Amino acid sequence: MVKILIVFHSQTGNTRRLAEAVASGVSGTEKAEGDLKRAIDATAQDVRRCDAVVLCSPEYFGYMAGAIKDFFDRTYEELKDDAQSLKKPYAVVICAGNDGTGALNHIERLCKGYRFKRVQHPVICKGPVTKEVLAKCYELGRTIAEGVKLGIF
Ligand SMILES: Cc1cc2nc3c(=O)[nH]c(=O)nc-3n(C[C@H](O)[C@H](O)[C@H](O)COP(=O)(O)O)c2cc1C
Numbered sequence: 001m002v003k004i005l006i007v008f009h010s011q012t013g014n015t016r017r018l019a020e021a022v023a024s025g026v027s028g029t030e031k032a033e034g035d036l037k038r039a040i041d042a043t044a045q046d047v048r049r050c051d052a053v054v055l056c057s058p059e060y061f062g063y064m065a066g067a068i069k070d071f072f073d074r075t076y077e078e079l080k081d082d083a084q085s086l087k088k089p090y091a092v093v094i095c096a097g098n099d100g101t102g103a104l105n106h107i108e109r110l111c112k113g114y115r116f117k118r119v120q121h122p123v124i125c126k127g128p129v130t131k132e133v134l135a136k137c138y139e140l141g142r143t144i145a146e147g148v149k150l151g152i153f
Contacts, residue, residue, distance in 0.1 A: 002032045002148045004141065005050035009039040009057060009067035014129050015095040019056040021134040022093060025141025032145035039067040044078035051148045052089040053116065054141065055107055059094055062102035072110050079114055089153040091120035091144055093137055100124040119153040120144055 004026045008019035019036060026034035037046060039057075047053060057068040079085045092107050094100040104122055111118065120140055125133040147153045 002051045002145060003049065004032065004034050004052050004054060004145055004148070005042070005046050006034055006036045006054045006056060006141075007039050007042045007046075007068070007071060008036070008055075009065040010095075011058065011065075014125070015056050015058045015065075015093070017129050017134065018093050018095055018123070018125060018137045019054075021137035022054050022056065022141035025138035025143075026145045028138070029142050029145040029149070031149060034141065039065070039071040042071050042075075044075040044082075047075060047079055047088065048082065048084045050088075052091075052119070052144050052153065054091050054093060054144065055111075056093040056095070057103050057107060059096035059100050059103035062099070064103045064107050068107070076113065086115050087117045088114075089119040089144065089148060090116040091118065091140055092122040093140065094122060094124045095129070096124060096126055098126055100126060117153065119147060
Protein backbone atom coordinates (compact mmCIF):
# COMPACT_ATOMS: atom_id res chain seq x y z
CA MET A 1 0.00 0.00 0.00
CA VAL A 2 1.48 3.40 -0.91
CA LYS A 3 0.64 6.38 1.26
CA ILE A 4 0.34 9.92 -0.09
CA LEU A 5 0.34 12.72 2.48
CA ILE A 6 -1.84 15.68 1.44
CA VAL A 7 -1.15 18.74 3.57
CA PHE A 8 -3.58 21.63 3.18
CA HIS A 9 -4.80 24.86 4.69
CA SER A 10 -8.05 26.57 3.83
CA GLN A 11 -10.02 29.45 5.32
CA THR A 12 -13.05 29.54 3.07
CA GLY A 13 -13.00 25.96 1.76
CA ASN A 14 -11.56 26.41 -1.73
CA THR A 15 -8.18 24.78 -1.11
CA ARG A 16 -9.89 22.11 0.94
CA ARG A 17 -11.95 21.10 -2.10
CA LEU A 18 -8.79 20.85 -4.21
CA ALA A 19 -7.03 18.80 -1.53
CA GLU A 20 -10.04 16.49 -1.27
CA ALA A 21 -9.99 15.99 -5.03
CA VAL A 22 -6.29 15.02 -4.82
CA ALA A 23 -7.19 12.55 -2.04
CA SER A 24 -9.98 11.06 -4.19
CA GLY A 25 -7.52 10.56 -7.04
CA VAL A 26 -5.16 8.76 -4.67
CA SER A 27 -7.85 6.54 -3.19
CA GLY A 28 -9.21 5.81 -6.67
CA THR A 29 -5.91 4.07 -7.33
CA GLU A 30 -5.49 0.47 -6.30
CA LYS A 31 -3.23 -0.15 -3.31
CA ALA A 32 -2.91 3.56 -2.52
CA GLU A 33 -4.24 5.63 0.34
CA GLY A 34 -4.39 9.37 0.88
CA ASP A 35 -3.59 10.87 4.26
CA LEU A 36 -5.40 14.22 4.17
CA LYS A 37 -4.08 16.47 6.94
CA ARG A 38 -4.65 20.07 7.92
CA ALA A 39 -1.27 21.79 7.92
CA ILE A 40 -1.61 22.66 11.60
CA ASP A 41 -1.91 18.93 12.43
CA ALA A 42 0.79 17.62 10.06
CA THR A 43 4.11 16.54 11.58
CA ALA A 44 7.60 15.47 10.53
CA GLN A 45 6.57 11.90 11.38
CA ASP A 46 3.75 12.11 8.80
CA VAL A 47 6.29 13.10 6.16
CA ARG A 48 8.67 10.31 7.14
CA ARG A 49 5.91 7.72 6.96
CA CYS A 50 4.52 8.70 3.57
CA ASP A 51 5.75 7.84 0.09
CA ALA A 52 5.00 11.27 -1.41
CA VAL A 53 3.68 14.67 -0.32
CA VAL A 54 1.16 16.98 -1.97
CA LEU A 55 1.18 20.51 -0.55
CA CYS A 56 -2.05 22.43 -1.06
CA SER A 57 -2.03 26.11 -0.15
CA PRO A 58 -4.08 29.19 -0.87
CA GLU A 59 -2.12 32.25 -1.90
CA TYR A 60 -2.38 34.94 0.73
CA PHE A 61 -0.55 38.24 0.19
CA GLY A 62 1.60 36.78 -2.56
CA TYR A 63 2.82 34.01 -0.28
CA MET A 64 1.80 30.57 0.99
CA ALA A 65 -0.74 30.43 3.84
CA GLY A 66 0.80 31.05 7.26
CA ALA A 67 -0.26 27.56 8.38
CA ILE A 68 1.70 25.97 5.52
CA LYS A 69 4.75 28.06 6.45
CA ASP A 70 4.26 26.95 10.06
CA PHE A 71 4.31 23.31 8.89
CA PHE A 72 7.67 23.96 7.22
CA ASP A 73 8.95 25.85 10.28
CA ARG A 74 8.04 22.96 12.59
CA THR A 75 9.44 20.15 10.44
CA TYR A 76 12.58 21.52 8.77
CA GLU A 77 15.14 20.81 11.47
CA GLU A 78 13.92 17.25 11.87
CA LEU A 79 13.72 16.45 8.18
CA LYS A 80 16.51 18.35 6.48
CA ASP A 81 19.08 15.59 6.99
CA ASP A 82 16.65 12.71 7.26
CA ALA A 83 17.47 9.88 4.88
CA GLN A 84 13.82 8.79 4.60
CA SER A 85 12.80 12.26 3.40
CA LEU A 86 15.61 12.76 0.91
CA LYS A 87 14.23 12.92 -2.66
CA LYS A 88 10.69 12.36 -1.40
CA PRO A 89 8.39 12.96 -4.38
CA TYR A 90 6.22 16.03 -4.03
CA ALA A 91 3.73 18.17 -5.91
CA VAL A 92 2.03 21.48 -5.22
CA VAL A 93 -1.57 22.68 -5.58
CA ILE A 94 -2.28 26.40 -5.20
CA CYS A 95 -5.62 28.12 -4.88
CA ALA A 96 -5.55 31.84 -5.66
CA GLY A 97 -7.84 34.70 -6.49
CA ASN A 98 -5.94 35.70 -9.61
CA ASP A 99 -2.23 34.81 -9.36
CA GLY A 100 -0.69 31.99 -7.29
CA THR A 101 2.92 32.29 -8.48
CA GLY A 102 4.18 33.86 -5.23
CA ALA A 103 2.87 31.00 -3.11
CA LEU A 104 4.11 28.41 -5.59
CA ASN A 105 7.64 29.84 -5.87
CA HIS A 106 8.09 30.09 -2.12
CA ILE A 107 6.85 26.54 -1.52
CA GLU A 108 9.13 25.18 -4.24
CA ARG A 109 12.12 27.01 -2.75
CA LEU A 110 11.46 25.47 0.64
CA CYS A 111 11.00 22.01 -0.88
CA LYS A 112 14.47 22.35 -2.41
CA GLY A 113 15.78 22.93 1.12
CA TYR A 114 14.19 19.64 2.18
CA ARG A 115 15.70 18.03 -0.93
CA PHE A 116 12.29 16.75 -1.97
CA LYS A 117 11.89 15.86 -5.64
CA ARG A 118 9.23 17.57 -7.76
CA VAL A 119 7.44 14.89 -9.77
CA GLN A 120 4.36 16.69 -11.11
CA HIS A 121 3.61 20.06 -12.62
CA PRO A 122 1.75 22.22 -10.11
CA VAL A 123 -1.97 22.81 -10.35
CA ILE A 124 -2.91 26.48 -9.86
CA CYS A 125 -6.57 27.33 -9.47
CA LYS A 126 -7.18 31.00 -10.30
CA GLY A 127 -10.57 32.25 -9.24
CA PRO A 128 -13.53 29.97 -8.56
CA VAL A 129 -12.98 26.26 -8.11
CA THR A 130 -14.26 24.65 -11.31
CA LYS A 131 -14.99 21.08 -12.34
CA GLU A 132 -11.96 21.29 -14.64
CA VAL A 133 -9.55 22.24 -11.86
CA LEU A 134 -11.00 19.56 -9.58
CA ALA A 135 -10.42 17.03 -12.37
CA LYS A 136 -6.79 18.20 -12.63
CA CYS A 137 -6.35 17.70 -8.88
CA TYR A 138 -7.92 14.24 -9.08
CA GLU A 139 -5.53 13.39 -11.90
CA LEU A 140 -2.55 14.71 -9.96
CA GLY A 141 -3.48 12.46 -7.02
CA ARG A 142 -3.94 9.44 -9.26
CA THR A 143 -0.70 10.03 -11.17
CA ILE A 144 1.44 10.56 -8.10
CA ALA A 145 0.03 7.39 -6.50
CA GLU A 146 0.56 5.33 -9.68
CA GLY A 147 4.06 6.74 -10.16
CA VAL A 148 5.11 5.90 -6.62
CA LYS A 149 3.59 2.42 -6.92
CA LEU A 150 5.48 1.74 -10.13
CA GLY A 151 8.70 3.14 -8.65
CA ILE A 152 9.14 5.68 -11.45
CA PHE A 153 9.51 8.70 -9.15
C1 LIG B 1 -5.88 37.48 3.39
C2 LIG B 1 -6.00 37.08 1.95
C3 LIG B 1 -4.97 37.39 1.08
C4 LIG B 1 -5.07 37.00 -0.26
N1 LIG B 1 -4.01 37.28 -1.11
C5 LIG B 1 -4.07 36.86 -2.40
C6 LIG B 1 -2.95 37.07 -3.27
O1 LIG B 1 -1.92 37.61 -2.91
N2 LIG B 1 -3.05 36.63 -4.56
C7 LIG B 1 -4.18 36.00 -5.04
O2 LIG B 1 -4.21 35.63 -6.20
N3 LIG B 1 -5.25 35.78 -4.21
C8 LIG B 1 -5.21 36.19 -2.92
N4 LIG B 1 -6.28 35.93 -2.07
C9 LIG B 1 -7.42 35.16 -2.58
C10 LIG B 1 -7.33 33.69 -2.13
O3 LIG B 1 -6.14 33.11 -2.57
C11 LIG B 1 -8.51 32.90 -2.71
O4 LIG B 1 -9.72 33.47 -2.24
C12 LIG B 1 -8.47 31.43 -2.34
O5 LIG B 1 -9.47 30.77 -3.06
C13 LIG B 1 -8.68 31.21 -0.85
O6 LIG B 1 -8.60 29.85 -0.56
P1 LIG B 1 -9.24 29.20 0.75
O7 LIG B 1 -10.75 29.23 0.56
O8 LIG B 1 -8.75 27.80 0.73
O9 LIG B 1 -8.78 29.98 1.91
C14 LIG B 1 -6.22 36.32 -0.73
C15 LIG B 1 -7.26 36.04 0.18
C16 LIG B 1 -7.14 36.39 1.50
C17 LIG B 1 -8.26 36.03 2.47
